Amino acid sequence: MNRPHPATGDRPLALVDEHAHAWSPKTARARFRKGLTGPTAGVAAGHTQANLISVPADWAYDMLLFCTRNPRPCPVLDVTDAGGWTTVLADGADLRTDLPRYRVWRDGELVDEPTDVLEHWRDDLVTFLIGCSFTFEWALATAGVPIRHVEQGRNVPMYVTSRRCRPAGRLRGPMVVSMRPVPPAHLSAAIRESSLLPAVHGSPVHCGDPSALGIDDLDRPDFGDAVDLGADDIPVFWACGVTPQAAVMASRPPFALTHAPGQMFLTDARDEQYRVA
């Protein structure tokens, strides 16, 4: 697979507005609808964020099966009916306009990064909302784990790995991971807290040496921004909801829409709802 396009360079919203963490999801969606863009880590804190991918109906079974067979990177929170742009997860939301930024894919190639997809919409699109690791950052922060990319005002770094997902029909591709540097003293809490949120990727897939995942250089993420590690920080890798985008790039369906990496859909759901115990 070719190296994906770099991120757009939109500034994290937590830097744009110091009150972004206190926005309601409805307020956030309304601002995104009006054109505000940027990574959403820390926005509307405590509310569940979601990855988005829309594919034509004749690819929907393959996508749903791909997610089912790869639940760590692709935990499905909701699936629309064909052509539908609403979701039970967010009252009054329009999935075509309410994300900060989208990506438009034709034959597996990124062709546009618009702030809405009204012009690209098709009546046969089935939209998948997939759990996002920003959700467990709230739990990690509450447990005292420092969130380096938020501290540094950057998007979370994401990497294409050498691990293959289980294929499903015409869809195949590598697992994508997000990485957070964690001080050793906080590693136990980071693993414990994310374990309790299996609907948003659950526990890490790997801790430590990036080469075990086929990652050569932490400073060159495939999506998002590089993040500085503290002196003793351990790189901790979680399965990432950008994985379906990597499957689109590898499998080349004729058409797909996704969120821009790090610029998520804000649901009305509370992170606590996805906590198992």
Add this chain to the structure above:
Amino acid sequence: MNRPHPATGDRPLALVDEHAHAWSPKTARARFRKGLTGPTAGVAAGHTQANLISVPADWAYDMLLFCTRNPRPCPVLDVTDAGGWTTVLADGADLRTDLPRYRVWRDGELVDEPTDVLEHWRDDLVTFLIGCSFTFEWALATAGVPIRHVEQGRNVPMYVTSRRCRPAGRLRGPMVVSMRPVPPAHLSAAIRESSLLPAVHGSPVHCGDPSALGIDDLDRPDFGDAVDLGADDIPVFWACGVTPQAAVMASRPPFALTHAPGQMFLTDARDEQYRVA
């Protein structure tokens, strides 16, 4: 929906052979392949059991979406490709022969309860393996919770409830629950332990008054056997993997195969693998 057919009356395997709990899953499957029948609670203890449902490929998307939208009763552990009768969950297993007893459905009506489905097999069948609450009985028992239906040598009682599942395409139907009487002193452990196994129904959907679920009479389960409650026992209800069978009965696809209630597929997976923490 009409009252479903009663169970077949096969004796629980734990009564047929006192060593059944120590069988390997491979041994259990081989015995079922040769014709042994009966409810599988406690068989090959510590290994994950699964509900089975096979539908024609043109119903597979609806079924997968139904499961995705109703993850508590229908947690998907594996999905085969069309026509396939093997699974990554059990080496060498044949899904057409290796369950104790099956049910054959035509237009939503139960037409046969054979011990294999070789004669009924079709090349367009997609098979779903769905988590089973027998899996968390091991965790409950380990935590000291008495399992009344096992003590009494009966199949677990299952009830059709008044709660509707979220529909998906042509599929709709009520949630089915299994019920276990739990002494108040063990209620906390029962809830905690099952919470940690979200892939096999997770925490109870209800504790106490059965009428809250539209259940009139605990002594008349819709599937399985009635179980005696101890003096202080609280009836505790978990979402049940027979729910897709109820959807078949309510939605009437032209053809479906399922396991017979309580007579599950034995996988090689360990229950521990599905534990989140």
